[in-house]
Amino acid sequence: AEKDRSIKKSTDLVVSGKPDWKDIDQALFRSMGQAILEFRDSYPYFKGPFKDMGYAIQRTLPGEHYHWHIDGGSHDFSQRQLVAVWYLNDVEGPGGETEFLFQDIRVKPEQGKLVLFPPFWTHEHRGVTLQAGVKYIATTWVVFA
Template sequence: MTDFIARHHAHVPAETCEALIQLFRDADKRKATHQGLTGVRVDKARKDSLDLASAKIPPKLREKYAAPLEQYFTLLGEAHKAYVERYTELQYPRTFEHGVYSFNIQRYYPGGQAYHAWHYENAHPKAAHRILAWMTYLNTVASGGETEFLHQGLKVHPEQGLTLIWPAGFTHTHRGLPHRDGLKLIITGWFEYAPRGRGG
């Protein structure tokens, strides 16, 4: 892991991935999804996706999918623990406590949808609290759809259950590439300092 990108292969069971995909579909039927945002605006030239923000999940769906959500975030917590055990600078008190406070499930259609723009995760003062980014591919993509890291010269192919964790700063500028067939779905978010009012 000399590139500081952790790769947890087959980390999340297929049935958990499929349940999270179904959560997205059910939320989409209830019109709880929205066009993907870059910051606070829609710019399809930069990011073209359909997103489900955790804050927008209807209560009935959150209850229905409580078990797979709990299982997923337990596994993500284990992956984070392994990361900070490797990079002890991220442990308290060298770095303040940080956790997951929100997430997004994103769907990309073939033939052009992707997060086209090179970007990194704490590029704005309002995002400076982000320490690490994380992402799990919820399905395998046959052709294309890689996550490309600029400075590492790396392309990661989407495989169901594969989880990535990487630093949120400019050193890990990245983008998503378009794919040719089928759908691409991911769940993604950040390990970040607690928002105001959620701890200290």
């Protein structure tokens, strides 16, 4: 089945399980582990054990975007408890922010920034259409182990 490019227009690469990307996969895993420890300090009832669903790198070019969506739901998405988005570069912009509908905020892509949020209907979000430059992010979802 072909993707509906009106919903999401970007280039995605799953890196987990690929030998050439092992160092990147391990770096993201370590970063996620540290972030979970810090997250638990703020939210003590966020208890595991947890695991990630593997990591993907996404490239967004000028004119590309990701329409409003949530990352949770039924069936394959029902186990997701947390979304992780790493910004891998600064974006020249304008555009490229991650916008959260109900929180009325936009997160500017800055290299090294990690954003964690629930995958549920409370955090409907989108990748704002990029006007200039290139945006690279890494993503995963945290599930119960």
